[in-house]
Amino acid sequence: MVKICCIGAGYVGGPTMAVIAIKCPAIEVVVVDISKPRIDAWNSDVLPIYEPGLDDVVKACRGKNLFFSTDVEKHVAEADIIFVSVNTPTKTRGLGAGKAADLTYWESAARMIADVSKSDKIVVEKSTVPVKTAEAIEKILTHNSKGINYQILSNPEFLAEGTAIDDLFKPDRVLIGGRETPEGRKAVQALKEVYAHWVPEENIITTNLWSAELSKLAANAFLAQRISSVNAMSALCEATGANVSEVSYAIGKDSRIGPKFLNASVGFGGSCFQKDILNLVYICECNGLPEVANYWKQVIKINDYQKSRFVNRVVSSMFNTVSGKKIAVLGFAFKKDTGDTRETPAIDVCKGLLGDKAQVSIYDPQVTEDQIQRDLAMNKFDWDHPMHLQPTSPTAVKQVSVVWDAYEATKGAHGVCILTEWNEFKTLDYQKIFDNMQKPAFIFDGRNVVDAEKLREIGFIVYSIGKPLDGWLKDMPAVA
16 A cells, blocks of 8 residues: 655645545555644644535545544655645745745655665655755765665645635646656656546646746746736736726737736735745845846735835825724735735735825635734734744734724725625625715725726725726825
């Protein structure tokens, strides 16, 4: 019986292993993590992450061939294939701070594998790692090998949160990179056979190690670049009276461009885009390619510009100050159908509003008050380090209240900012919201989810990203 062990029970490790377990009943799959609360949650009725369909998959095979454990060393020693899915945060200090990936957790995982292994292992990089990480991991393993053979494979994930289970059941492609040696090819074949239980052969791509490692960074950089491109256009649309939805629809009809990832918004978030591009920038710089590095840096700069532009629009529209005014924030997760708040644009928008002394009232259907307060109190990049290295009890931001529904958040507010495209925000009773707000009542739609014309008929002053401006907004400066 093939035994698989995954180190790291997070957003990637948990769902990926659950799907492997349900699709390969003859394989024993164990997910291990040093965090007892996280493993306890995976073994409970309330899983530690929210992802549509995940509950059903986990409950179908947990206790049969899917297990969650804190006994890391035992399961690593017994496994034939070890997936490593630990955090690779951006370094916050030292060489490459603010750009380079911090491989501390990866290295300690590799050393532990070398310490406890008594038989040959296939070690699979599942977390996003900088190109050439496999070389470092190989060195650690071979120098501590005690005669054991290790093969390192790169098998990056291409999951989108909110659709992760669907993505795992029907992936566009599975990418496996390995060494171009007989042993390397054999290891690639072994992993390929796992995925072949449910993924068509033509969707399993095999490459050399470095191509697989770089493909993950490249995919995220290209996706983020599309969002920054349409967001750059949204600023020009507002300045000229064009409508960004019409522009993106028109260009998306070109089969070479395609319609996906062309929605203008307040900015991209999530755990990967910014981190991976910064990583790419650092690798380019280290390889003596400053022009390439600067090209990718611009994708991040436009994203930061879009968030600050949104805050400026809010403040300038409301008579150049939001001091003491109640601003309702609808949505805090970085996108709908996930409770994930990592790098969500809502953090920067809320911090911008708080900087102008606004009273912020937040509602999100999936994000807890504790998480929101933690995010607003944390320094950039701290979120990607283990909980015990984060601020333990972040001081609650006094100007922030987190409430249980959209009507409570908007009651008595001067303005409403929609920052996540949750479906429920499309069907709210906006007449009721208008009646309970201070006048003039403003709506700043950072996701283009509401019907601006209908809201104007009710009496709202509406700002939609990249759409022709309200008469009111045209008279106000774009920058506070």
